[in-house]
Structure formats: C-alpha cells, structure tokens
Amino acid sequence: MTYIAKPKFHHPGLEKNALGFIHRDYEGKISTLCAGCGHDSITASIIEACFELSIEPHRVAKISGIGCSSKTPDYFLGNSHGFNSVHGRMPSVLTGANLANRDLIYLGVSGDGDSASIGFGQFAHSIRRGVNMAYIVENNGVYGLTKGQFSATADRGSKSKKGVVNTDNAIDLVAIALQLGATYVARSFSGDKSQLVPLIAGAIQHRGAAFIDVISPCIAFNNHAGSTKSFDYVREHNDAVNRLDVITGRDPITVDYAPGTVQIVEQHDGTKLALRKIDADYDPHDRLGAMTFLQKHAAKGQIVTGLLYVDPDAEDLHTHLNTVEAPLNRLDADALCPGSAALEKINASLR
C-alpha cells in the first residue's frame, strides 16, 4: 500500500461531465491493496463509468461483503452511501436497501470467495429475484487475504503459486447467472478498461439484475505460469464476442461503424447500447445460445468476454412485488402505518 495521500492536484485540462465534475471527483481514498492488483483497475473503471454517466455520487449505494474486492468501495465514490456487510451477505443487504429505497443506484461489489463460496446462496437468490442492481464480482480465483488458496472459481487443473494443481471443478458465475435469470450478463478483464468501462456503464443503466464477472489477476498469489487468471493467460485466451459503447441521452447517436457489425440495444430508460460485434454469429438476446456458447468455449480453455446476454425489457423485483413507487423514507407515518382498522380489514380478508 501507499502511505502518502494521492495529491489533490489534477491535470488542468481534464474533461468535465454534465454535472461539471471531473473523473477525480469520483475517487475515494487511496487503495490499500497490493501494488498492481487488478481490483484497482476495476475501481478505476467504476470511477470512469460513473463519471461518464454523470451520476450524482449521493445517488449511489455501494455495498460489499468481505475480502480484497469488498474493500474496494472505499477507493471509489467517496461521496456515496456505502455498507460493508458480513461475509457473503452483500446480496441480502443490497436487496433490503433496494426494497426500502428504489431511487438509488445499487452497486454490489463482491469477490469470488464472497460470492462463489460463503455467499453462493445469497448471490443466487438476489439474481433469481431480479433485484435492480449492478452486481460486480472481482474474480481472481484465489483467497488473497489468506495467502492464496484456490477459491471456488479456480479452474480445474490450474496451478497455485507453489505448484499445487487444483482438482476441484470451478464454478462459472456467468453460467450460473444466466441460468438464474440475470437480465444483463457480461464478463470482462481488469486489464482491458476499454471493454470494461462501457460494460459497467451499461449495467448501471440496466433495470433488473445486471451481473458482471471481471477477471482480476491477483498480483501476489495468482499471476504466475500455470494460473488461468494471470494477465498473460487472460490476454492469450480472451475471446471477446463484442465491444460495447453506451450512448446516453446527452450524446447524439452517430453510428459510424460498418453496417452489419453493430447492433443497437435500447434499454428501458432510453439509453442505447451499441454492440460492435466481433463474433458475427453471436446473438446477445439468446439466453440458451449464450449458455451453450460459453460452455463450448470454456471447454476449449477460452475465456469469453463481452456483453453475453441482455434483456432490455426486463422487469425488476419491485415490479414483481408491486411495491409502492416512493422510497420508504419519503412516505409519511400515516402511509407507513395505516392503523389497526386497516389491519383488521386485511385480516378479515384472509379469514
């Protein structure tokens, strides 16, 4: 970690967003992770995405569990709401917060240990319910805080830093998210911000459960030959199906890509996702196809990245439950507690 504070000075010519903020206004404290940690690049990508979307920091709630990844919300959006929850319990805390106040933007930040091991059930249920959130897993395949044991996402056959071979099967969180009905599913790589930043922006804009699995090399314990989550391995085996551009309202849509290579996806709020196809046959609207595609490539040792599945017309948990539009903190006491007469009426209707 670094002991000095990051200097307040910034480049005098930095671009400002619609709110008049520069990207540095979206920073948090200086990272205390190991130098070179992939998670810091994800932090930088979240900062960049929020800057580009001109998000007001006080409208974001960032919620995490335990682990290296779950420390990172301290390093971005220093003026947002945050909750560092119990190990693996981020999805429940996020679901609860979301039910109480649907007006905020929910960023769930978790790791492979937090989501694929102790919090696997929590992860599954939040996706299954369609909570409106951007769920980001910073996936490095090891337990970095406890000296680098294999995590549940470590590939079978990959080697630890000491040379031990992993004999367990890996959990592919993307495959599970697809199966559980996530309506925006992507995978990316911390070493490729040009792909990652728009994917995060798209996830934030998406209504419904948006899930991004970001492979993030652990510089201390999982960046060696034999690892399948190292910078070199991911760069060599990365098979991107598409690159994304998020087109927000304030930018006019000027599509200057070659015809046939771009697919425009309009989301519920009017933002448009311009998908530059790399794999011409890949259809991001086909859930079943996506699952097959993913498995086939995984079998060949390839890491499929890009926006793998999106349902632009998705609904979220609030719609399913038919909840009240206003956040609970804006309802007055009469609305929140309608009194014993109302209770009697409900009870009577159930008798």
Added chain:
Amino acid sequence: MKPTDISAPDYFHKVVDCQWACPAHTPVPEYIRLIAQGRYSDAYMINWQSNVFPGILGRTCDRPCEPACRRGRVEENPVAICRLKRVAADFKDDIRQRLPRPSARNGKRIALVGGGPASLAVARDLAPLGYHCTVFDADPKAGGMMRSQIPKFRLPDSVIDEETDYILNLGIEFKGGTRIDSMKKLLADKYDAIFVGSGAPRGRELDIPGRKEAAKNIHIGIDWLSSVSFGHIDKIGKRVIVLGGGNTAMDCCRTARRLGGEDVKVIVRSGFEEMKASPWEKEDAMHEDIPILNFMVPVAFVHDNGKLTGVTFQKVRAEYDAKGKRSLVPAGEPDQTIPCDDVLVAVGQENAFPWIERDCGIEFDKWNMPKVDPKTMGSTHPKVFFGGDAAFGPKNIIWAVAHGHDAALSIHKLVSGEDISERPLPEVHISSQKMGIHEWSYDNDISADMRFKVPHRDKVVALKDIRAEVELGYDVKLALGEAQRCLNCDVQTVFAPNLCIECDACVDICPMDCITFTENGEEGDLRQRLKAPSPHHDQALYVADGLKTGRVMVKDEDVCLHCGLCAERCPTGAWDMQKYLIDMVHAGSSCPTKSRSAA
C-alpha cells in the same frame, strides 16, 4: 514515434524545466532540497558553482526559471526559486574554507575588461586553474552594474562585497579606477587572452523638443542611478516622471521616491502588459504608490526659460496587423501635458565601444556590435572574447554569468592549444532514489501550499532610507514551506518496459493522468489519444516500446508531479524514481568524458 532515448543528456534535462531555462543551468531542485534539510551552505555552494553570485542573484535575478517552473502549470504560482536562493545565501555558515585555493600560477595572463558579473565569472573559473587574471574597471570597486545601477534598497553593498571578494581572493589582480581606452594598447601587452565584459554602459537618449533647453532637470536613468549609488546625488524634485517601462525605469522611480519624490509616475509608450519590466518589479513600484500610465508617447519637454515644467504626451493605442505585429497609432485624443520637476529617461541601453579600434582585428556588424560566436563567445580576433551585455546587448546578470562560463572554457581550450569550437558534453549522473518499498530518498508527498510571500520592510520606514533593504527574505519557517512546494522534477520517472506486465496500476494511480498505454503512432496522432489532453507540445512525450501486447507506454512529461506514485504502485519495479544530475562543463572540469552515459 520512436522510443525515447533517455540516455541523451538533454532529454531529462528538459524535464527539469527550471534548470533548462536557467542560462547557467543551476540544479534548482537539488539545492531546494538541501534548503529544506537546513543544509544552507551546501545549497549555497551548488549555486556558487553554477551561477557564481547566489546572494546577489537571490535578490536581483531576472528568474527565467520561474515562468518555466512546472508548479506554475499545475497551480497558480511557480516556486519562489529566486528567493530560496537568497535563503541559502542568508543562512549559510562561513563557506570560505570550501572555496578553491589560488593555485600555482601556470604562467598564462588573462586581461578582463570591466569588473562586472561576466568578467568575474570568467576569473572565477580561470583563477583556480593557475591563470593570472587582471580585471580592469573604471570604478574603484568590483561589481560593475550590480554595484552602480541596482539600488541599494534591493541589493545592499555588503552582499556585493562578500561575493565579489570570494572571487577576487582567488588571487585575482583587480585594477580599480583604471579605464581601458585602447584595445590596441591592451593587445600590445601580450596577454594570452582578453575578455571584454564592459557591459552596455550608455543610456539611450530621448531626442524630443526641449531636451537641450531643460537639460538640467532631465537625467539619463542609468547614469542617474549610478550617481545615486556613489552618493553624488541625494535629492530630486517633488514631482518626477520616469519615462520607460523596463526594470531600470522601476529602479529609477523607486529611487526617486526615496530622494524626495512625492508624486512619482512611470509613463510608458506601450501597454502595461507588454512592458519589459518583470511583473514583480512593477508590483513593487505600484506598492510604493507609483502609478504606471500606459499608451502615452512623450513628444516634448515643456520648460519655462530652461526650467522644466512638464512633459507633453501623445495618446496612442495598439493596432495589430495580420501577422500580429504591433504598431502604436494616435488614439485621436488631445495631447496631455503632465507637470513635473524632474524627468528620468530610462528608455533603453546601448553598447559603445569607442575604445576598440576598428582595425585591430575585431569585426563589427552593421549595428556596431562585435561579431561574437554565441557558443564560444569568441570574436573574430582569436584571442579576444566577449560576454555579458557587451556581447549581444543588454540582458541580465544570469546571462552574463553563463557567457562567462562559456568564455572561460574557450579561453582554457585556446591556451591549451585545443579547438575552442569543440564543446565537451556534460556529465550526467542518474541514480535510483528507492530506499524501501515506500521509502524514497526525497520527500514525495506533494505540498498543497500556495506560494509564500516574502516579507517586506514597512513601507514608511523603507521609503525613508535609501539603503534600507525592502525585501527581508524568507525566515527559516517560510523557506521550508516554500521549499516543500518544489516538485523535485529532477527525480525522473524511469520506465523499464521489459519488467512491465501492463496491469495499469500506474495509469490508475497517476494523479495527473500522465500515463497512457496505447498503440503507437505519429506524435500528432499519439497526442490526440492520451488519457488527458496535451496542450504543451514543447513538453516531451516519453515513449517506450517492447511491451508484451505490442502497445507503447506514453508519458506526457508536461504536468508530472514526480510524486513517484507510479513507482510505488508498480508491482514489478518497471517504474523507478531516479535522480538526474547534470554537470555542466566548466573550464577545468575534470570530466569531459565524451560518453553519453545515463545509467
């Protein structure tokens, strides 16, 4: 772009903007760090080596370093480099033991005409090598214009005495009160070399109606200043007009305020912004209740039977042609006469060489200036060299010192039978500053302080005593605060592409968005694709190739804070903070190695 050759001595030198801008290439960040550590004598000696007059320059330098200072590109004001130099001079211990000793004579004799900064710099470089240096000056004491033209309230005699004595005590023969009036005679004395550092001693005239008739109350600025300096003049009328917009005009008006001038005005032809005077000198003058009126061209001195009563001005405005060249055209307003008792004319200085016979082998150009090679400072006469204002017209002290170093090197080579046009390369040292994982041998925590003001003597007291120094200098605490503002631009970010794993840690941490990893391209194209805009194309791009992905690392040197966070966050040590020191070659430098070693 081709990968940057960081072993070229000039590459990192340019990154140290202040040092690059200094004509004498003083290693500014190095001495500022020493000041921060309280090592004032060490800081002084570094200055003494390169600019010869730290105490004098710390008060009077034209400070080309400060507009260049990187700090001025990341916040409002540059580091007060000049005034920190004075701190080194003010707080040093007795440094006489650290000066060179007069060495055994080598039998070579050098004549130096004029006892100002240029000649003294030559003598300082040559005397320790055993040369017999004889300095001639018409004034009784050494110092030249530093003593005669700069008012004592800016530069006390004691400072000039101290620093000229350091040089004269190197075994230099000083012949004060001796005006050289014939180059031929001097050449006949068979010196091994002659250096002319006689300055630009003639103040330019303002030949407009009334000049002759009212001559008694119209004074040429530099002559008047030197008369004041030597105590020949001690008063002036109550209403004074100073004509001219340079630093001499500022010295004139402030001196006039101290000699009885109550209503002193500076009146300039040009606009206020284009005045030649340094901004801080204008500020100091205005602080002493001296208004500066602009766009007024003097057309006549008004007098009553030879008694000056005022000056008439034509009002003008600036007009720019298509090329941006300015001309002053009448504004169409009626002329204005401003009453006054005395006028000081400070509209420029000129060289004059009536004492150099035109047939002695020294060629002159059409402006009546000697033809001088700006690299060697040699004239067309193989044994005669020029420097300071005498070489290329009025500049300033620090340029005179730089000329002096170059001329001394030429003279040493000439006398040693070498080709003076072959200039040895400077020696460069570069060494890692890493002490531990997050420990550096320099303070990399960037201070957010704004520029500290130098305390001034109370105005009422200052205006009463012409010898009372106005600026009091920083105290130790202020000096420390100001020194901490320095960005240590000489501690370079050095990149080793073979170690880089392209994890982006440096890109993410850099507070100034200096670093970009991208596909290579031509410079113009690359500058468009950087993480942050690059408005200053004179600031280099540091390009390194050899990365696994085939991309290049591009660092825009422009606003790098040298905070070292890239190196702290780099997991593989691909970035390192390395201190760059360049030894400019002076006469008798032991090194002159030809290698461009930077490792």
